[in-house]
Amino acid sequence: MKTATSQIRPAMVLGVMACLTFAAGTVPLTSSAQDNRTIATGSNIPLSADAPNEYVVKPGDTLWDISKIYLRDPWYWPEIWYLNPQVANPHLIYPGDVLKLIYIDGQPRLTVAERGGDGSQRLQPQVRREPLSRAITAVPYDVIAGFASRPVLLDKDQVEKAPYVVALRGDHMIGATGNEIYAKGIGDAAAEARYSIIHVDGKLRDPENNDVLGYTGIYVGAGPVAATGDPAKLILTETSREALQGDKLFPEVTDVKDDFVPHAPTSDVQATVIAVREATVMGQYQLIALNRGSSAGLEPGHILAVLERGEVVRDKYKKGGLGAAGNATLKSGSKVQLPDERIGLVMIFSTTPRMSYALVMESQKEIRQGDSARNP
Structure with missing residues (x-):
């Protein structure tokens, strides 16, 4: 990351x-x-x-x-x-x-x-x-370090450059705890250096132009380097699902920058939430991804307000009628867009040119893909 x-x-x-x-x-x-x-x-x-x-x-x-x-x-x-x-x-x-x-x-x-x-x-x-x-x-340092060592939202460039599982020893098709795997692209990693294995899953697209900005990731497991080289050999010491050829590797211990302070953006920000870490109710320090990054002026420490899009309702009373009374139907009346409602605050902690990762600092309700993020 x-x-x-x-x-x-x-x-x-x-x-x-x-x-x-x-x-x-x-x-x-x-x-x-x-x-x-x-x-x-x-x-x-x-x-x-x-x-x-x-x-x-x-x-x-x-x-x-x-x-x-x-x-x-x-x-x-x-x-x-x-x-x-x-x-x-x-x-x-x-x-x-x-x-x-x-x-x-x-x-x-x-x-x-x-x-x-x-x-x-x-x-x-x-x-x-x-x-x-x-x-x-x-x-907290450990919050950001945890996301870095087991990334579940990945930018496109990060995925393309990451080391990957090229084979599993013993003609295995899938790997589990105790199995040995071979990885290409680790380079000069030291023996015993630990890596997380991440399965690349769905695409993260910019809703404005449908460009692929990144991918979701699923944590597979982790293990140390047993033999250096290219490919290097690793031993899976823990797994939560099967390891497959093509799965990506990321250092379990990562250099994480945490020296930033909360501040508002100096320019106008109009962003969209393109992914959340889990499809559950969001709590403090959960992760989201935005379709704006450093090229839009975002930087670590920036605070953004998250807004839920207002519902579209039917106005059945515009002409002074009684609405649903009488013969009115559910589809009668003109459509009215309700205003967006602020539901939380997030803090940017890492950026790429076109995407940002942010931590939820406060939330009143679930933050979902498609919600907007604006200046606080």
Whole structure:
């Protein structure tokens, strides 16, 4: 899976903004928040009515969590974060840090008042990308890493370039746990490196022109490289369905970029949901794919609102009649398109030129293929 390319560290939030570049000691800071935390204070930043004056960052917090504590609309985070030049690594937020809500020239700003974390983290003995600190991220690292290591929505280029199962040892037609398979295209993968096997299934098409943008994938199983080369030999140590010739391989441990922050797109976005991870009710951190990508200006961290298309109903009362009363039929009356209804928020975490992957952050009802995604 292609990974996000944003180089913004968690909570760096657009440090180039002029409003965040005050030098220490040149701007008077007030240590307490104003009582009326609404847009009516003269600020364009929609603070939560119960935003606390101080908040101690907890292990497991995400940037989205903290944004929701202080903002009615979390994508305004870049507007409120204040880079305190007196604090080491002011771009990052760690568990134990004390955040304080202050006002500068009447505008609410959130800053690190006291460092509580040491900014260090012992790396785990795994071949995986780990943050070099315990700095919080926009969403849990394991959520994105899980989608990357077992991809179920695949872009077209990703599928075409991925290694694949060329044969199964012992004249097997299908593979199961304990079987050995041969894969082409792995390259110089190290012995014992683990790969997920994904069966490529249905096509993901752009509803506007019917172009194939990608494919759905079905997780087959996983296993380590037993013998390097091309083809390489792998042993299936787990399977959830049969492995077949042509199935694709993806590294089980993937370099995942998670250093982005929630923010609204700067240009108008008109996208369509072309796939969901599962045909079930959507919950937080479930995956969707959109038919817009980096060529449309989307980038990791962008927040979009998802809208359910309004129903088409019959207006049987336009002429002042009694509608269904009398001889009216179900098909009588002109058609009326009801307005689209907002049903959730999603955050982009990875893009290709023509497609994006997003995580559901909030949803009021099931998000379906064909729903639209717009600026929040």
